[in-house]
Amino acid sequence: MLLKELITDLCGLSAPSGFEERAFARAKELLSPYVDEIKTDALGNLIALKRCGKEGAKTLMFDAHMDEIGLIVTGIEKGFLRFANIGGIDPRMLPAREIKVLTESPIFGVIDTMPPHALSEEEMDKTIDAKKLFIDIGMCDEEAKKRVPLGTPAVFAGGVDELNENVLCGKSLDDRSCVAIIIKTMELLSEKDLIVDICCLFSTQEELGTRGAITGAYGAQPDYAIALDVTFASTPDSKKSEVLEMRKGPAIGVGPSMNRNITNMLIETAKEKNIPYQLEIMGGDSGTNGWVIQVCREGIVTGIVSLPIRYMHSPVETMDISDAEAIVNLLTEFTLKLGDDGIA
Structure with a gap:
């Protein structure tokens, strides 16, 4: 399967944090041909292992998270669903948004919004209070309470579409695009x-x-790890000093929370194999799984590689497939570059 197809497939699934079963099942199916075993743990992680067959071999771990932001139903009033956020969601983009409520048979809904004609100038200037918003599923109170149990999760409706041949746009590219990247890397390896x-x-x-x-990471006990996540890509209104560029390759993390030897080896690999790359300077917490992986057990030698995307944590996250393909190449070549002594 082409990388673009893998990303589209995985991002079309509905799997918010704490409800990742659909993503788990599909990722397991796609990854199974390339690994020797797959297991899970109490938190629902998918942990797969491919053995090289050599005695005393070190273990390199690739990590990407398969959950997405979402909503959870907290109450029902006159048939409208009250909700809370799962993960970080900007309330400004919620009104009039299309939603999929993840009941046994998913229900389509929309978040309510007041038309501009009915708002005063003062109300137009106010910030959005997400606690005052509801999901309209077109049902009366009795039917809604029968069909939608409290605690039901919901996600943005839709999947991923193409803006052009190379640019994908949709929900949950953060971080299922990187799950797809790992699967493609394992196919090559x-x-x-x-x-x-x-x-x-x-x-x-x-x-x-x-x-x-x-x-x-605690259960996997790897010697080395590379955490894959998304990072901020440039838009017309962004601060140029705080973003990276689409179409210029993966962002290799540089900073105190990343092992310098693994970072240098990633950079050397990119240079040697003519893989485009950018440097992402991280002065402290990277905001990724790499932050916690590095201090797991007695410490894990960890690097971070990120995919630049626009409009993170929205249903219109946008990426260029060339950057994802470059990450596949970088991970593949990096793995092959590992020598008998590994990484200091």
Whole structure:
């Protein structure tokens, strides 16, 4: 399957933090041909292992989180669903948004909005209070309470579409695009003679505080790890000093929370193989699973590689497929570059 097809497939699934079962099942199906075993843990992480067959081999772990932001139903009033956020959602983009409510048979809904004709100038200037918004599912109170149990999750409706041949736009590119990248990397590595075992951690609940990566990395016990996530890509209104560029390759993290040797090896690999790359300077907390993986157990040698996307945490996240393909190449070549001594 082409990388673009993998991304579209995975991002079309509905799997908010804490409710990742659909993503788990599909990722397991797609990854299974390229690994020796797949297991899970109490937090629902997918942990896969490909053995190289060499005695005393070190383990390299690739991590990406498979959850997405979403909503959860907290009450029903006159048939309208009151909700709370799952993960970080900007309330300004919620009114008039199309929603999929994840009941046993999913229900389509829309978040209510007041038309501008009915708002005063003062009301137009006010910030959006998400606590005053509801999901309209077109039902009376009795039917809504029968069909939608409290605690039901919901996600933005839709999946991923093409803006053009190379640019994809849709929900949950953060971070299922990176899950797809790892699957594609494992497909390429399945044909190679490796000297390291490879662990794939598709972690849960990252959007609620990197929870899955904490337990997943502890159980996997890798020697080295590369955490894959998305980062901010430039838009006309962005601060140029705080963003990276689409179409210029992966962002390799540089900073105190990343092992300098693994960072340097990623950069050297990109240079040697003519893979485009950018540097992302991270002065403190990276905001990724790499932050917690590095201090798991007695410490794990960790690097961070990110995919630049626009409009993060929205239903219109946007990426260029060339950047994702470059990450696949970087991870593949990096793995093959690992020598008998590994990384200091």
